[in-house]
Every structure is written in structure tokens, then in C-alpha cells.
Amino acid sequence: MIRIKCFLLFLIIVFSSEILAQTKDVNGKIIADGDLDRIHVINKTASKFTITNSLGEFTIPAKINDTLVISGVQYVPKEILITDIIMQTKAVTINLEENINVLDEVVVGKVLTGSLMTDIENSDAKREMNFYDLGIPGYTGPKKTQTERRLYEAQTGGGIVPLNPLLNWISGRTKQLKTQIAREELAIAIEEAKAKYSKLIFEDDMYSEIMQNEYFLFCGDDPTFKDIYDLGNDMITLQFLKDKLEAFKLHLEND
Incomplete structure (x- = not known):
């Protein structure tokens, strides 16, 4: 009986690990008042990126616990953690706020600018190790x-x-x-x-x-x-x- 329980526990652990490791295409939708075209979406965990279309829609590969960074010149940058629910529905809706900066505001740390190459560098995205x-x-x-x-x-x-x-x-x-x-x-x-x-x-x-x-x-x-x-x-x-x-x-x- 103990061996059976250990074996079942092992199967659960293996199955859970496989689920967490699965990468799927996630369809996203940006909701905002301004222009929705060419907003940058960076998966900084998996070193993947894409841009939105004119409707604010995008598709990006991701897995559970990946972090998406959404960046546009006119919007406040936002980070989204990919949850189990998002992976099950393969869909995520993201609301962005208009970026109204006050002059002389002191900013500490790295800033997302809306420029793709700059935002990639500032997002701490790292390449995954492969074979x-x-x-x-x-x-x-x-x-x-x-x-x-x-x-x-x-x-x-x-x-x-x-x-x-x-x-x-x-x-x-x-x-x-x-x-x-x-x-x-x-x-x-x-x-x-x-x-x-x-x-x-x-x-x-x-x-x-x-x-x-x-x-x-x-x-x-x-x-x-x-x-x-x-x-x-x-x-x-x-x-x-x-x-x-x-x-x-x-x-x-x-x-």
C-alpha cells in the first residue's frame, strides 16, 4: 500500500511538472482609450515578443508563471503573470492606463519607454538555456x-x-x-x-x-x-x- 501511494504521488508530481512546463499560444486583448496598434508585448521569462494589431490583439507563446511586459509610448507599462486560469483559457485581457507624466518626476530603477529594443533590455529578459x-x-x-x-x-x-x-x-x-x-x-x-x-x-x-x-x-x-x-x-x-x-x-x- 505504501509503495502504491508513493507511486501515485510520483505520478502527480511528474504530471504537475509537465503541465507547468507546457508552452502554449496565449491570445491577448489590450483595452485602452488610445491607439492600440503596435503595443509591445514581451515575455521576459521566455525571451519572446510580439506587437498588437490595430484592434489591440496579440498572440504570444507562454507557460505558467511566465511574466508578460506590456509597453507602449502613451501608456503606463504593465506586467502580467501567466496563471493557470490564463493557460486553461489561452486568453488574457489587459487594461492599460494612459501615461500622464509630471515633469521633473524622479524615477528610480529601469524604465519602459515604448521602444522595443530599449524595453527588451530594461525588462531583464534572459534567453532560456537549450541543448x-x-x-x-x-x-x-x-x-x-x-x-x-x-x-x-x-x-x-x-x-x-x-x-x-x-x-x-x-x-x-x-x-x-x-x-x-x-x-x-x-x-x-x-x-x-x-x-x-x-x-x-x-x-x-x-x-x-x-x-x-x-x-x-x-x-x-x-x-x-x-x-x-x-x-x-x-x-x-x-x-x-x-x-x-x-x-x-x-x-x-x-x-
Whole structure:
């Protein structure tokens, strides 16, 4: 009986830990009297961020006990703790107050300004440790593309001396497939970064769609772009893209 009780207690602890560790998309709604577009929502626990649409709506990944920081130029900054109820409903409504500052007011500590990069720095957001940091090989489980399947077939074979991998290596087919896969993965990363970060990157810089495409291709030419993007950390990726934008401007001036 004691063993059964201990086993049940163990299952409860494990189950509770899994629930706490689950990350889900939380849909939010900002309620305020002013402009609701482009209000910054930062998950400082998970190093994720997003911005609201014109209706004040947003979606951000979170788990229980994560802290959201909501920041807009015209509003008083607000922090929201993700509770069990929020995770169950996958929804949260946040009321913001208009920011009416008195001149010469003394402010102690870090201030949220409504500028995304400044607010990220002031929110104490830290990147979560992942298997890359620990040097542990990890697999996220995506389905193989056609090229990846071809590479797998080219590198596998039976027998004491597997001829298929050897012949493909000698002919250069294996190397060609690896190069093609790298190009495909880079193209996907560039398109995903463009879709996710364009509004934030070009918030203060008016570039045509053609020039924006040129900028992201310019970023893709950097050998570190893919590695940084694969980390899945919005803060690090955004800082990299901001730095590349300055380099892109210099590139245009030199041309």
C-alpha cells in the first residue's frame, strides 16, 4: 500500500511538472482609450515578443508563471503573470492606463519607454538555456524534405561494404545534396524572418518591398545568420537584424 501511494504521488508530481512546463499560444486583448496598434508585448521569462494589431490583439507563446511586459509610448507599462486560469483559457485581457507624466518626476530603477529594443533590455529578459548551450545533440522532429530523403537514401546501404554510400560519395552526389539542403534551409529561414520581423525592423525606416527583400538576402549572406535564427530566440535574432540593417545602409551608400 505504501509503495502504491508513493507511486501515485510520483505520478502527480511528474504530471504537475509537465503541465507547468507546457508552452502554449496565449491570445491577448489590450483595452485602452488610445491607439492600440503596435503595443509591445514581451515575455521576459521566455525571451519572446510580439506587437498588437490595430484592434489591440496579440498572440504570444507562454507557460505558467511566465511574466508578460506590456509597453507602449502613451501608456503606463504593465506586467502580467501567466496563471493557470490564463493557460486553461489561452486568453488574457489587459487594461492599460494612459501615461500622464509630471515633469521633473524622479524615477528610480529601469524604465519602459515604448521602444522595443530599449524595453527588451530594461525588462531583464534572459534567453532560456537549450541543448545547444549544453553541447547536447537535439532533434526538433520536422518532417524530412524530398532532398533530405534523397540524401538519406544516398548515405544508406547494406552489406559488408555498402556500395550505395560509397558510389554517391565518389560521384559527388552526396555533397551536392548536402549543399542543396543547406540552400533550401537558408531560404526558408530568410522567408520566416522576413514574415516575422519586417514590421519591427522597418518601423522607423521606409523601404520598398524590393529593398526589404534585398535586405533579408543581405542578412542571409552572413554565415552566422542561420545559426542565430535557429536558436529560436527573438531577442538575439532581432538584435542581429538591427545590426545588419545598419550594415545594409552603409552597403547602399557605398554602392
